[in-house]
Amino acid sequence: MAEIVLSGHGLTKSFGSAVALAGVDLAVAPGEALAIMGPSGSGKSTLLHCLAGIMKPDQGEVRLLGQRIDTMGERQRSELRRTRFGFVFQFGQLLPELPAEENVALPLMLGGASRGKAVEAARRWFGPLGLAGMESRRPGELSGGQAQRVAIARALVTKPAVVFADEPTGALDQATGHDTMRLLVEATKHNHASLIVVTHDPNVARWCDRTVEVRDGRLLVPAAAGAPLPGREPNGGPYGGPARPYAANAGPAEPYGGDRPVAGPGRGADTQDFPVVRP
Numbered sequence: 001m002a003e004i005v006l007s008g009h010g011l012t013k014s015f016g017s018a019v020a021l022a023g024v025d026l027a028v029a030p031g032e033a034l035a036i037m038g039p040s041g042s043g044k045s046t047l048l049h050c051l052a053g054i055m056k057p058d059q060g061e062v063r064l065l066g067q068r069i070d071t072m073g074e075r076q077r078s079e080l081r082r083t084r085f086g087f088v089f090q091f092g093q094l095l096p097e098l099p100a101e102e103n104v105a106l107p108l109m110l111g112g113a114s115r116g117k118a119v120e121a122a123r124r125w126f127g128p129l130g131l132a133g134m135e136s137r138r139p140g141e142l143s144g145g146q147a148q149r150v151a152i153a154r155a156l157v158t159k160p161a162v163v164f165a166d167e168p169t170g171a172l173d174q175a176t177g178h179d180t181m182r183l184l185v186e187a188t189k190h191n192h193a194s195l196i197v198v199t200h201d202p203n204v205a206r207w208c209d210r211t212v213e214v215r216d217g218r219l220l221v222p223a224a225a226g227a228p229l230p231g232r233e234p235n236g237g238p239y240g241g242p243a244r245p246y247a248a249n250a251g252p253a254e255p256y257g258g259d260r261p262v263a264g265p266g267r268g269a270d271t272q273d274f275p276v277v278r279p
Ligand SMILES: Nc1ncnc2c1ncn2[C@@H]1O[C@H](COP(=O)(O)OP(=O)(O)OP(=O)(O)O)[C@@H](O)[C@H]1O
Pocket: 015, 018, 019, 020, 038, 039, 040, 041, 042, 043, 044, 045, 046, 047
């Protein structure tokens, strides 16, 4: 059986008479990038929120590395979200009054790191993400794409096991969205984190190793970690390159020696070396 980082089993969730999830089974492998697609109102965000411990399912189980998280209390889940998960939302959700570097440093400071150490760690992300010189800008002084790159740094700075992204390029033009997805996928893989992306956009999903589709609160095909939908190849790269089975990129995290190329769609000569965060 494939190694699993995060799994949901038999997930249901209703809001009054609206059934958002009607029994979803889903598992994500280490280092795997998974896209969740489906029409508006099909239950994508609810699924992401249940998997991320933001919301408790009505029924079913969510496990992180085998440990149930859906039964945890709000405090424990909140701690888990801060330490084991990273989040990138459509509109960055950066704190407008803080400089970019402090937005990135914040999860570390909330975990008890000194401001100096946290900001030092945060600054390491700015060059690789094409944000050099923008460390002290406030979010209002950044473009939408730059703000999303700050959000990517903030999501990864704590070395999460899983990064959740809900329409991460939804507010960006196509070219900026393309760059943002490239950076999100590459930086996440570089740090051996799994990535779960909710999107309407097939161009976004193409960056991921695998896509599952949600309709009326159910997956069209129950999908195991690492398995492409039957009859479909794993996603090809955004340049229409060869299909790239996730297994080539996943596997147990290993210390990164700094010289191993990061396999990923569209990795080109311009790809930067991202910091590798240590737990
Ligand atoms: N907080 C809530 N209160 C009431 N109904 C909700 C709530 N959240 C979701 N729903 C309902 O649950 C269903 C699934 O919603 P969800 O947001 O998960 O879908 P989605 O696929 O993410 O949609 P979109 O692509 O439009 O964001 C919808 O019918 C929605 O109206």
